Every structure is written in structure tokens, then in C-alpha cells.
Amino acid sequence: MEKGIHLEFEVSGGNFASAGTASDEIKKHLKQLGIRSEDVRRVAISMYEGEINMVIHAGGGRALADIYLDRIVIELIDTGKGIEDIELAMQPGYSTAPEDIRALGFGAGMGLPNMKKYTDEFHIESEVGKGTKVVLTVYFAENKKSG
């Protein structure tokens, strides 16, 4: 089996304050591994977007992270209402977030596009009424002296 670290987080629905906990823990691990800071940033941003998505749209879910020598694979799994038209949901600015969430400054329709933009591999599957699964992969650059 490939050597790696497996982390699991519960993301609770409707609780904005708890979003970022998983991202924080993962950042800590990556920094201890000495991963290049730009890659840590890409993971942090896409992870946080994923957490917020689950908080807003799915009533929470689970985040699984597997950190390997050359990459991190993050799975965001929820049992929420699912996405009807994934292609549409992937368009920057498209949002189904309710008005009250938008008033908070969230739900600008950049969640999924940002997750795709900041990761190397992006995979999404969703079934209406059942839930959504997003798999993100970020490959780490080789360590340079200057980091």
C-alpha cells in the first residue's frame, strides 16, 4: 500500500464558524511535510471552498484527505440535495445559494470554479436527492532550496 496519512473531518451544516477547521488541520500537516507554500495555498483555498459548499448547500458532510509523498487527494462527500446541472454549476458566477447566504457575502458562484482552478485534478459526481461527491487532487512540486 502506498504510504500516506489519512484524515477525516465532519463538516457540520449551517455552521459557518466551523468551516475552515479541516482546512486548518490539513495546512498544518502540509507545512510539517515541507510542501512548497504555493501548493499549501492551493490546497487551503480549494479545501475551504469545499467546506463552505457543504455548509451552505448540503447541510454538512464529510471531508476525507489522503496525503501522499507527491500529492493530496481530498474527497468531499455529502448527502445533500445534489446538483441538477453540473455543467451549469461549474460556470463562474452561477449560484443557487439562498438570498440570506448571499447577503453574508457567500454564494458568489465561485466555489466549484475555484476548486477546479486551484487543483490539478477535479472530479465531481452528483445525484439529485442523494448527494454530491467531489474529488480534488493537488500534486506537490519538488522541494526547492528556497522553497
Add this chain to the structure above:
Amino acid sequence: MDIDIKSLHTVTLDPDKCKGCVTCMKRCPTEAIRVRNGKAKVLYERCIGCGECIRLCPHHAKKASYDPFDTIYNYKYRIALPAPSLYGQFNNLTDINYVLNGLLEIGFDDVFEVGRGAELISAASKILLDKGHIRKPVISTACPAVLELIMVRYKHLLPHLLNLLAPVDIVAKLAREKALSQGIPAEDIGIFFISPCPAKVYALKSGLGVKKPLVEGVLAVSDVYLRLLSAMSSLKPEQIKPISKLGVEGMQWASSGGEAAALYRDKYLAADGVENVNNVLKALEDNTLRDVEFIELNACISGCVGGVLNIENPFIAKARLRGLRKRLPNGKCNTLADQGKSLDYYMWEKEPDFKDVYKLDEDRLAALNKLIEIDKILEGLPLIDCGECGAPSCRAFSEDLVNGEIPPDTKCPKVIDESAKNS
């Protein structure tokens, strides 16, 4: 002047006073303290000089490092650099010239107000913000404890950093040029900053952002205070020379939000207190601080008036400065045009050294193995972060074990208690 960085310490411990309680260790924002053999030990490569441990120690066992007052007598021509926060330390003060004249009474030949440098840095900041070369939001680097925190923990935020020197650096340069232009021999000049906090002592002595240190020494407000107070109270009104060239903008830098307000922009935030600063930096890491152009961060609550080397309660000092500010001229007191220097004069001479103090190993595979090992050790720990083992958290204990900082057979005291009960 040669300084041995290794012998430079932000804080030192009085081992007789240290009771080995875990107060400082638990609250250190960078997990830079361990309790070993019943005494608090600082891991200096992680220390950012914020002074939290000095502030919190119930036994006053932690001391900030600074130069004794008598150091000034090593020089024939002595220049004091008072920070604006100093003016908040005195009761019933209505004219800051009393402070400046008092400094001349206690042994200084000239004074150069740090707040003037702050006004110049504000002007230079505006230019850099407009140029747009720095990634937004731009983070202020005036608080050296914040800059050190970023260096140890958030190095990828480097493109956001305002690459300007601190106000005290600017006035140290200007004061030296002034003295030299008056024909004072270079070796006679001694420039001394009167510091509100240990982070500034360390930054100046180690030469943060500059090629070599710009001052001959750094004194503590607490050490200068009594001398200054008695000198000030014996001064008669007719003896007070109008030396001050400080404006409102420079003065307001002493409190949190002052630096940002001096930029006259709408989209800024100002956070104070090292925990709050940490949270803002974390949020910036996750890209969740949108709509902000400038971030002012101060490690001390209330800003520099909250520094641990001050005498006065920070909130009182802040209130006093509000009163004093009303008596100062508003706007354009210290302009870049007056000084006639290029923008380079105000900028970092070199980038600060970023440190990978949390990296477990240079080799990534070895680091990964250590991480796996840490997770394994954590499974057998109570995860209550009690500090009894001498590390601030169960995770820190496991890290210390894996890094060989403590003997490999070290056991968690709680686990030992538990197994004793069961046997």
C-alpha cells in the same frame, strides 16, 4: 557594530522565580515554550518576541532583553528615538515637548521622534499601494512580532507584505545623517530607541529588513520612565523648547488602527492581539478576506501602547493619546518631499529570512514517516492538552518525541496515572 545573533534573545528566564507552571507554555502563539525539569524553556528559533509570556507569567519570571540605560554613556553624542506610545505613559501631560525636553535632561543630546518616521512610511505606503506591485490585500509589516510570525508560519504570504522599513529604522537613518552633517564624528554617535516591546528590541538588534543594525542600543520604556518623569517634573514652562515636529498621523500609529487610518482608504482592516492576528492570517491563507485592500496587524492588544515594556494600562494610554492628538497639527507635517529621498530609502534593504521551523525533516519521505509516527503516538494519548508533560499539546508532545527532543521512552503522565490506577 557586530552583534552575535545567537546570543541575542527576545526573552530570558529567571529560574529562581519560575515555578514550572504551564501558563506561558499554553498561551505561546507559536508553541515556542516547553517546561523541562520544572522550568520554562524557550525554543528561540520559534520565538517571535510578542511578549505574551512576559505579560502572562504570574511569577514575573520572564524578562525581556534590552540594553541597560548606562549603555548610552559609551557614546559622546547621544540621540533618543521616542516612540509615540511613550507619550501615553504620563499623567496630566498636555504638551509632548515636556517628554522631549525631559530626554535632553536625562543624558541625550538630541531627540528624533519615531512618529515622524511613521508619517513618512504612511506616505511611502500610499505610493506602493497605488503602484499595485504588492499582492492585495497588502499586509503591514510595522509590528516586528507580526512579521516574525509570518516568517515562521505564513511564508507564502510574502507577496502580500508591505516591503517598507519600520518608522524607527527611518528616523535612525535620518538622525544619524543629521548628526553627521553637524560635524559630529561617526564613532561618537550613539542612537537609542526607547522600546515599548521586546519584539522591537530584537528586530533592531538583529537588523530585521536591513543589512546591518541601525541603532547602537535599545532601551526599555520601563527602564527610562522614572528618570524621565523626575526630569520632566522639575522642568519649568519657560525651559520647554518647542522641539516636536510630530503631526496627528504619526501620533495615531501608537494605537491599533492608526496606521491604516493614515492611509485614507476605505477597504482596510486592523486586528490587534496575537491570537486575532493569527486568525486573520489564517483567513487570508484560505482566501476568504475579499474586499480588503490593506491589513494592519499588531501583536499587542490596542497596538504599541499595549507593549509589555510600557508602564501604563494600554487603554488609559490610548485615551491619553487621543487627548494629546487634538493639540497636534493635522496633516503634511513630515512629507517625503521635505526629506528629498528616493523611495528606496524607505524600502527593505533585504527580505527577512523565512524559517521552516515546523518542517519535520528536510527530506519529504522522512517527514511523511514522522507524520505517520506522530499520528500513531497521538492515538494513545488522552488529547486533553493539559501540559503536564511539558509540551503545550498532545500533538506537540508527539512531535517532540518523533523529533528526538525528548527521550524516546518518555511517557504521557496522564497515561502513567491511568495505568497505575488499573494495576
